[in-house]
Amino acid sequence: MDNFLEKLSNEQLKEVERQFSIYSQGAQEIIPAEELKNKIAKSIYHETPLKIKLGLDPSAPDVHIGHTVVLNKLRQFQENGHVIQLIIGDFTGKIGDPTGKSAVRKQLTDEEVKKNAQTYFEQFGKVLDMEKAELFYNSKWLSSLTLEDTIRLAGTITVARLLERNDFSNRLGSGKPISLHEFFYPLMQGYDSVELKSDIELGGTDQHFNLLMGRHLQEHYEKEKQVVMMMPLIEGLDGVEKMSKSKNNYIGVDDKPNDMFGKTMSIPDELIIKYFKLVTDLPYEEKDRLEEEYVNGSLHPKDAKILLGKTLVRMYHGEGAAESAEKHFKSVFQKGAMPDEIPTVNWEGEKLVPVIDLLVQLDLQKSKSEARRMIQNGGVKLNGEKVTDLKLDVSITNDLIVQVGKRRFVQLKTKSK
Amino acid sequence: MDNFLEKLSNEQLKEVERQFSIYSQGAQEIIPAEELKNKIAKSIYHETPLKIKLGLDPSAPDVHIGHTVVLNKLRQFQENGHVIQLIIGDFTGKIGDPTGKSAVRKQLTDEEVKKNAQTYFEQFGKVLDMEKAELFYNSKWLSSLTLEDTIRLAGTITVARLLERNDFSNRLGSGKPISLHEFFYPLMQGYDSVELKSDIELGGTDQHFNLLMGRHLQEHYEKEKQVVMMMPLIEGLDGVEKMSKSKNNYIGVDDKPNDMFGKTMSIPDELIIKYFKLVTDLPYEEKDRLEEEYVNGSLHPKDAKILLGKTLVRMYHGEGAAESAEKHFKSVFQKGAMPDEIPTVNWEGEKLVPVIDLLVQLDLQKSKSEARRMIQNGGVKLNGEKVTDLKLDVSITNDLIVQVGKRRFVQLKTKSK
Known part of the structure; x- marks a missing residue:
């Protein structure tokens, strides 16, 4: 050449x-x-x-x-x-x-x-x-x-x-x-x-x-x-593994606004600036300014994540969606209210299930020991009621809502509806 | 199956x-x-x-x-x-x-x-x-x-x-x-x-x-x-390496009767029975009988080789050729006479060459040390005259015959004939 x-x-x-x-x-x-x-x-x-x-x-x-x-x-x-x-x-x-x-x-x-x-x-x-x-x-x-x-x-x-x-x-x-x-x-x-x-x-x-x-x-x-x-490769929501579909630690470009925003809020703080730099369309000067403010402490991690979440939703769903995703998240996050849209799962298992098994089977918790801890910390609700009994056998009914932590919801659909 | x-x-x-x-x-x-x-x-x-x-x-x-x-x-x-x-x-x-x-x-x-x-x-x-x-x-x-x-x-x-x-x-x-x-x-x-x-x-x-x-x-x-x-693979004339064209240790099926016979006479004794068994068309019973006689000493290696040589020439050139190849070999071998046909080489090198280099360049000897030994043993002749001086400079002339050992001859042809 x-x-x-x-x-x-x-x-x-x-x-x-x-x-x-x-x-x-x-x-x-x-x-x-x-x-x-x-x-x-x-x-x-x-x-x-x-x-x-x-x-x-x-x-x-x-x-x-x-x-x-x-x-x-x-x-x-x-x-x-x-x-x-x-x-x-x-x-x-x-x-x-x-x-x-x-x-x-x-x-x-x-x-x-x-x-x-x-x-x-x-x-x-x-x-x-x-x-x-x-x-x-x-x-x-x-x-x-x-x-x-x-x-x-x-x-x-x-x-x-x-x-x-x-x-x-x-x-x-x-x-x-x-x-x-x-x-x-x-x-x-x-x-x-x-x-x-x-x-x-x-x-x-x-x-x-x-x-x-x-x-x-x-x-x-x-x-x-x-x-x-x-x-560079970016780590997924867990902050450890490379983002990938098979690891289920990803934000899809087709994700709905509220999911996209919510997932963004769940990333570890260490990833905030990396995500800003690599996956947003902000001008480089602004990225640099954000990094500086984040490092010197004038930009709080929570505010930075909200900005990141809004930026991503705006990129893939537009300005309006970004505003409502933020509002939606705040209403759930701040008041513990249920979100408008809850993912559903067709339940084909037993009709009476130990609560710890249920959380693992629904992929809401990775292991039984994690599920146990989450219940002990008062983080598990069934149809809005906090679970306190570790040995509770849950009776599965149609439309039963299982909630883990502040933002994870699943609604069960039974076959024989 | x-x-x-x-x-x-x-x-x-x-x-x-x-x-x-x-x-x-x-x-x-x-x-x-x-x-x-x-x-x-x-x-x-x-x-x-x-x-x-x-x-x-x-x-x-x-x-x-x-x-x-x-x-x-x-x-x-x-x-x-x-x-x-x-x-x-x-x-x-x-x-x-x-x-x-x-x-x-x-x-x-x-x-x-x-x-x-x-x-x-x-x-x-x-x-x-x-x-x-x-x-x-x-x-x-x-x-x-x-x-x-x-x-x-x-x-x-x-x-x-x-x-x-x-x-x-x-x-x-x-x-x-x-x-x-x-x-x-x-x-x-x-x-x-x-x-x-x-x-x-x-x-x-x-x-x-x-x-x-x-x-x-x-x-x-x-x-x-x-x-x-x-x-099985058979070793070539040197008795060590697998027979191959590139090693130049082979008997070709197209070799002329006298070459075929002469080459056979040059194999080490250890190969005689192996050659009989693997490359002749003698019936198996005869091969077994030959092996027995060879092992018990009633068949002398030299006679066995002559039989092997005649068998190979007979296989590829017919009965008559086998008889004359034997006669030809005996005349050369027993009287030290020159063979009827001598391979020629077109000489394009220097006109004055140290004898040791000449032998190596003509591939009549593998190395200078081997050439030196062969001369010391009186095995090298130029136009029939034994070479005694290791440092002899040979003046290359047209039709010069170089002989090494009893049966290897080369006749040089110079370009400016």
Whole structure:
């Protein structure tokens, strides 16, 4: 790649620096940063937008705000006129797991893939301008690769290099089987970059290996190498694990305003500033100001969370919804009143259940010992009445409302209604 | 697979035992031997020949008597009415080495593959009835495999299992690169057995891993599993290394009668009986008798070698050639006379060369120290004159004859003739 920085005027170089400073804000790692500057320079010199790639797993379409760390970064590229390439990895999705051993990688039908993609796009539309994004299904090129093509692809990489990937080396070391076909997933993902001539690929820091594979393969296939940008992963509501649907510690972009607000109020204080920085659309100056006020104590954690909650609800549901979510939360939080909407559960179990078991079975408490403590602290109510007897057998009736703590409610529906 | 042994008459069972005893003679390992009996029984019960597979590397068509260990075994199957499947691995040959690093695995053109195959078949014709053999090029099915097919193929095997192959584990252990595509060679070779529904695959003991892969894949693709028969490898003329063209320690089936005979006379005594057993067409009873006589001393090693040499020349060139080769050898060996035909070398080096360097450059000696010893022992002659001066500078002239030991001659041709 030529050095385009040398070809630009001072005015144009200022524009390079302006864009570079926006893109690098919040990024955990840019490989290599100098090349990113040169790519921006190239796009200015040739008056051609850069191609920014994001690969998507077709099997898990529920978008949560953990994903928006990357989406917000993509939006910044869009705002500066660059083109987003969204790639649905439908090829691997359609293959599933050929060993048949993994329930996670089950084979998807064409229809499921399309439906999942549709869900993605609707949810992405809340952050990105989907009119301007390019959409691709990688089966388009991968399904036409022959064995000869595949052998050439495999010839670009060594077994030792693949075994450097943490999960592979751990599994080999601990005697857990790695099926040979799994080695192809990073290769196929990387090959997408070859096919689409991507300039930049975005992903979370957990995608380090796969993202660099795209750069590696482009070099082998004599394309211009992509720059790799890794965004930090955010912890979920528990403050410990990476936000994910399977850990049930997430705020979905499709969550209802009151849920979104309530969940935000439940995050640990340590996450407040990180969330502000990575998942809100506030201007950077404001984020910096909030951080300063938070650190010097002039912004109280509770007020900061309310602002964060309102910001998130405003982003996904608008200004009005943000105001009512706050009001709703305060009414529940401050008066202990019941919320307007209570999630329901179809109860198919026994009709007489020990209260501790009930709380665990409804996922309102993680363990029996936690449930016991919660009852002892007076945090459990049935139809509004505090439970005091640890050994209470609860008689399940239709519409029974179970409340844990100040804000968690479940309403039971019995089958034989 | 059904138990066909149960379905046969006593007469038929005797035929099973007869064939089994022939096939198992000289075989190093049969996996599993019981299944081989059942396969024979199946062929008798259904009056259908078995399919006996042999895979061939298209890049090394020079057939030497090391190969005939397996070919002789194949002939026994042919003699009992079974069908030989010869598979030219042209698919891998056409791909070559995608990393471009291996000179050995260079890419072959269609023409080269065909020419090499032709050479194989002509040479095989000296042992097998090629009219009755089935010939296949594996590109026929491998070139139509898609990436999806390949992923399924790769899904049948774990990385750990592949790393069990000695050369892979050694290379990984010592930090030498294994390119990922190399993992596919055993898989492709094994897939040939799936495609051709082979009943039995033959190979040398060094093919252990690859042969069992065919059995493994047939099981995965729900075919009847092949029996694997491994034949011993024979050491070459040096008595140490496996016979191979690259080691230049081989007797080629195309070697001229005198070379064939002379090379046979040069093998170490320890190999005489092994060669008799594995590469001659003598009846088993005679082989046993020869071994007995050799062991009890009534057959002298020199006479045994002459008989072996004559047998090999008779097999590949006929009775008359065997007699003259013996006579020719005796005249050279006993009188130190020069042979009728001397190989020539076009000399393009310096015109004045230290004698020790000359011997090494002409490949007549492996190292300078060996050359020095040979001269000290009086084993080197130039145009018939013994060399005594270790530091002699040889003036290269056209037609100069260099002789090492009793039977190695080279005649130099200078360019500016």
